[in-house]
Amino acid sequence: MAGNKDAGGKKNVKAGKADMAGKSGTAGLTDVQTLRRRARENVGQGAITPSYTADRDTVVRLLNEALATEWVCVLRYYRHYFSASGMFADAVKAEFLEHAQQELEHANLISERIVQLGGEPDLDPDTLTARAHAEYKPGKDLRDMVRENLIAERIAIDSYREMIDYIGDRDTTTKRMLEHVLAQEEEHADDMKDLLDGWIGK
Numbered sequence: 001m002a003g004n005k006d007a008g009g010k011k012n013v014k015a016g017k018a019d020m021a022g023k024s025g026t027a028g029l030t031d032v033q034t035l036r037r038r039a040r041e042n043v044g045q046g047a048i049t050p051s052y053t054a055d056r057d058t059v060v061r062l063l064n065e066a067l068a069t070e071w072v073c074v075l076r077y078y079r080h081y082f083s084a085s086g087m088f089a090d091a092v093k094a095e096f097l098e099h100a101q102q103e104l105e106h107a108n109l110i111s112e113r114i115v116q117l118g119g120e121p122d123l124d125p126d127t128l129t130a131r132a133h134a135e136y137k138p139g140k141d142l143r144d145m146v147r148e149n150l151i152a153e154r155i156a157i158d159s160y161r162e163m164i165d166y167i168g169d170r171d172t173t174t175k176r177m178l179e180h181v182l183a184q185e186e187e188h189a190d191d192m193k194d195l196l197d198g199w200i201g202k
């Protein structure tokens with residue numbers, strides 16, 4: 001059907017009436033009348049429209065697990081930042097602080113997405129460590145702190161990768177956000193590995 005591929009185009013006003021299924025002849029895209037009608041239904045669902053095909057409850061549950069993990073990482077990195085002492089403490093502290101701040105950004109991105117999906121971010125501190133994948137380990141000395149952070153990053157990397165595989169292309173916004181977070185977790189792991197590799201007497 002001519003002029004039917006742009007949902008916002010003025011030429012599309014008459015489009016779609018010949019197709020009962022709401023699909024135009026242009027690459028199987030939905031015609032403008034159907035798009036407009038569907039958008040008016042369930043307006044209260046906000047960004048969630050009929051073309052969202054992921055299992056929303058599952059995605060929200062997975063995101064809440066990731067949220068708990070991020071907060072445990074925020075708390076662990078801050079604990080290490082304030083407690084770090086010793087010969088190499090200055091360089092290591094700077095990394096801990098930067099990571100703590102980036103984990104907080106991850107947590108906030110995830111909370112925002114949970115709300116967009118109609119869910120509730122679970123920030124209950126009573127159950128936080130039980131729900132998180134990574135652990136809160138204070139570490140007995142500076143090197144042990146770095147090692148614990150590397151382990152936590154490796155846990156996060158694996159769980160984000162699995163989440164991305166599960167979501168696939170059914171929720172590309174969540175997938176894109178998780179890919180961004182995963183890339184930073186990989187950088188964090190690399191930073192911790194570099195610190196461990198440079199340790200004297202390891």
Ligand SMILES: [Fe+2]
Pocket residue numbers: 070073102103106107156181185
């Ligand atoms: Fe993170």
Ligand SMILES: [Fe+2]
Pocket residue numbers: 073099103153156184185188189
């Ligand atoms: Fe991280």
